[in-house]
Amino acid sequence: MRVAILGMGSVGRGVLQMIEEKNLGITVTAVADSKSALMDRDGIRIEEVLEAKRIHGFCGDKSLGAMDVVTGAAYDVLVEVTPTNAGTGEPALTHILTAMERGHHVVTSNKGPISREFSRLRSIAAEKGVQLRYEATVGGAIPIIHTLTQGLAGNRILAIFGVLNGTCNFILTRMAAEGLTYEQALLEAREMGYAEADPTYDVKGIDPAIKLVILANTICRETLKLEDVEITGIDLLTNDALRLAEEQHCTIRLIAEAIPDRGILRVAPRLLPISHPLVVEGTLNAITIETDMAGEITLIGKGAGSVETASAIIGDLLYIRDAHAGSHSKTT
Amino acid sequence: MRVAILGMGSVGRGVLQMIEEKNLGITVTAVADSKSALMDRDGIRIEEVLEAKRIHGFCGDKSLGAMDVVTGAAYDVLVEVTPTNAGTGEPALTHILTAMERGHHVVTSNKGPISREFSRLRSIAAEKGVQLRYEATVGGAIPIIHTLTQGLAGNRILAIFGVLNGTCNFILTRMAAEGLTYEQALLEAREMGYAEADPTYDVKGIDPAIKLVILANTICRETLKLEDVEITGIDLLTNDALRLAEEQHCTIRLIAEAIPDRGILRVAPRLLPISHPLVVEGTLNAITIETDMAGEITLIGKGAGSVETASAIIGDLLYIRDAHAGSHSKTT
Numbered sequence: 001m002r003v004a005i006l007g008m009g010s011v012g013r014g015v016l017q018m019i020e021e022k023n024l025g026i027t028v029t030a031v032a033d034s035k036s037a038l039m040d041r042d043g044i045r046i047e048e049v050l051e052a053k054r055i056h057g058f059c060g061d062k063s064l065g066a067m068d069v070v071t072g073a074a075y076d077v078l079v080e081v082t083p084t085n086a087g088t089g090e091p092a093l094t095h096i097l098t099a100m101e102r103g104h105h106v107v108t109s110n111k112g113p114i115s116r117e118f119s120r121l122r123s124i125a126a127e128k129g130v131q132l133r134y135e136a137t138v139g140g141a142i143p144i145i146h147t148l149t150q151g152l153a154g155n156r157i158l159a160i161f162g163v164l165n166g167t168c169n170f171i172l173t174r175m176a177a178e179g180l181t182y183e184q185a186l187l188e189a190r191e192m193g194y195a196e197a198d199p200t201y202d203v204k205g206i207d208p209a210i211k212l213v214i215l216a217n218t219i220c221r222e223t224l225k226l227e228d229v230e231i232t233g234i235d236l237l238t239n240d241a242l243r244l245a246e247e248q249h250c251t252i253r254l255i256a257e258a259i260p261d262r263g264i265l266r267v268a269p270r271l272l273p274i275s276h277p278l279v280v281e282g283t284l285n286a287i288t289i290e291t292d293m294a295g296e297i298t299l300i301g302k303g304a305g306s307v308e309t310a311s312a313i314i315g316d317l318l319y320i321r322d323a324h325a326g327s328h329s330k331t332t
Numbered sequence: 333m334r335v336a337i338l339g340m341g342s343v344g345r346g347v348l349q350m351i352e353e354k355n356l357g358i359t360v361t362a363v364a365d366s367k368s369a370l371m372d373r374d375g376i377r378i379e380e381v382l383e384a385k386r387i388h389g390f391c392g393d394k395s396l397g398a399m400d401v402v403t404g405a406a407y408d409v410l411v412e413v414t415p416t417n418a419g420t421g422e423p424a425l426t427h428i429l430t431a432m433e434r435g436h437h438v439v440t441s442n443k444g445p446i447s448r449e450f451s452r453l454r455s456i457a458a459e460k461g462v463q464l465r466y467e468a469t470v471g472g473a474i475p476i477i478h479t480l481t482q483g484l485a486g487n488r489i490l491a492i493f494g495v496l497n498g499t500c501n502f503i504l505t506r507m508a509a510e511g512l513t514y515e516q517a518l519l520e521a522r523e524m525g526y527a528e529a530d531p532t533y534d535v536k537g538i539d540p541a542i543k544l545v546i547l548a549n550t551i552c553r554e555t556l557k558l559e560d561v562e563i564t565g566i567d568l569l570t571n572d573a574l575r576l577a578e579e580q581h582c583t584i585r586l587i588a589e590a591i592p593d594r595g596i597l598r599v600a601p602r603l604l605p606i607s608h609p610l611v612v613e614g615t616l617n618a619i620t621i622e623t624d625m626a627g628e629i630t631l632i633g634k635g636a637g638s639v640e641t642a643s644a645i646i647g648d649l650l651y652i653r654d655a656h657a658g659s660h661s662k663t664t
Contacts, residue, residue, distance in 0.1 A: 018625065141629065143479060143484060143629070146479075146482065147478075147479070147483060150482060152475060154350070154650050155646075279607075291643070293473070293639050293640065294473035294475075297473065298633065299632075300632070307627075311484070311625035315487075318485040319482070
């Protein structure tokens with residue numbers, strides 16, 4: 001299977017590294033970063049590309065760009081991991097649309113296109129008979145999309161409850177454990193590299209709300225948007241609230257919840273018993289799925305990290321590889 | 333897709349009920365219980381069969397048995413959920429072998445055949461080009477086999493740690509929470525219907541050891557057996573041990589662990605911090621998978637129950653249905 005990779009940040013490099021190290025039956029025929037691109041229908045030399053990127057800051061020919069790869073490279077699957085504006089979904093959205101229109105499968109870690117244009121992207125994928133996979137957009141290494149769509153196949157998903165933002169969870173964990181104020185815990189999160197200089201996107205609950213939209217659309221196949229989510233962040237949370245929670249053997253976590261039958265789509269700090277499965281520590285993510293047959297299933301794992309995100313992308317690629325092997329065998 | 337179901341206990345009836353209620357594209361063409369069988373290549377009437385079973389205690393023609401279904405019914409997939417001796421794996425083993433030899437897919441909840449004859453069953457499945465799926469053998473409704481083989485595809489599984497026996501976990505939970513002795517907690521487990529009259533199989537750690545063998549063979553594709561597991565049960569555990577654990581903010585859980593690279597295959601009571609993801613309450617099961625890319629992923633859910641087991645079987649059936657749809661389309 002031939003793969004083209006757009007984006008040579010830590011995730012793109014992680015995916016390349018894993019394809020190089022593991023014998024997955026995947027050939028990388030093109031890569032692009034923000035300054036250049038490289039194409040070779042026989043397969044690029046991954047070690048050399050990573051080395052060039054490390055030394056020179058770019059990977060290939062500066063006269064080429066990402067769209068040259070999308071329209072000109074020889075590939076079966078586009079891996080779209082460019083730095084993308086979560087608001088507009090660009091440039092990933094255009095790359096994904098163009099690749100699918102041309103009959104290529106797509107794997108992405110970019111939340112913007114999937115949360116904003118899910119229904120449009122799904123119908124193009126169906127029309128063109130290609131796969132659109134986005135395991136890496138939610139929950140990092142946790143195979144949540146896979147579990148919802150394949151692992152729990154046959155179940156009706158009644159509700160999803162999740163700790164979907166590691167930054168917020170780290171801050172809440174530190175406030176509860178050490179009695180830090182919100183500001184002190186945020187400062188610590190920044191020092192540890194868990195929070196951005198501008199933490200709004202995380203602490204106001206926008207990031208987990210976007211992920212919730214992706215999960216909700218996955219189970220409902222509807223056209224929910226970020227604007228449909230009722231959002232309360234953690235930035236106004238006081239130590240008093242956490243102390244009161246502790247007195248009741250509880251703690252506070254930022255919970256994203258989707259309950260389709262009741263029209264609930266909400267991100268808000270919630271009081272949970274300390275023994276509750278969603279009370280995970282530090283930057284972990286956790287998701288509970290409530291189903292009609294399997295009861296409640298909870299998944300816990302690392303919600304971020306380049307290797308963890310690469311793991312989700314590799315999983316999607318192998319899913320397509322196996323389906324592709326099946327469809328390929330029909331024509332041979 | 334046509335399915336034949338052997339076994340009309342709570343799991344078999346649960347599977348029938350779910351196929352009847354949900355629109356899954358599955359037709360049941362045969363059923364068998366311990367006294368009778370019923371076959372109809374156009375599809376049996378599920379409601380009538382369940383009603384007959386409930387009123388008369390058997391479902392069909394008393395001159396027919398399970399092997400008549402295996403060799404004579406019109407089916408694509410055999411669902412093998414007969415009451416089976418976990419030691420010998422019979423009668424399920426013979427049913428499964430015969431069905432696969434005749435080119436049929438198999439889905440089973442029976443641990444005996446899978447833990448005893450995994451490598452033989454796998455090679456027959458490969459040779460005959462059929463699927464052998466056994467999600468329901470471990471962790472009840474938790475899609476653990478699916479996660480190991482598909483959800484985390486591409487990862488190397490470095491270790492598995494699991495709470496795989498709900499009866500033991502219930503006893504340990506009650507001993508820790510209420511200061512009950514082992515005998516008192518066991519009595520309570522019996523009264524709640526969580527423990528058998530003879531609890532040896534559970535409390536001596538044999539049941540979780542069998543499940544561990546299934547998980548270990550799944551990730552290593554080796555020929556491990558129950559005899560390869562070092563087993564310590566919970567029946568000699570004292571209240572003093574639990575009290576000491578509590579003083580260290582820990583508790584005790586019966587943990588099954590497989591670490592292939594270190595040759596470790598063990599079931600034993602282990603001290604865990606109370607905030608550890610594997611410290612689940614009551615009859616829940618929990619499994620942590622340690623991987624090279626995805627880090628540690630933990631799954632928690634109900635480890636037993638007829639609907640939960642039916643959920644796992646339905647998931648396997650749909651997996652085969654989708655693969656089958658692909659292969660079927662090749663010939664049409």
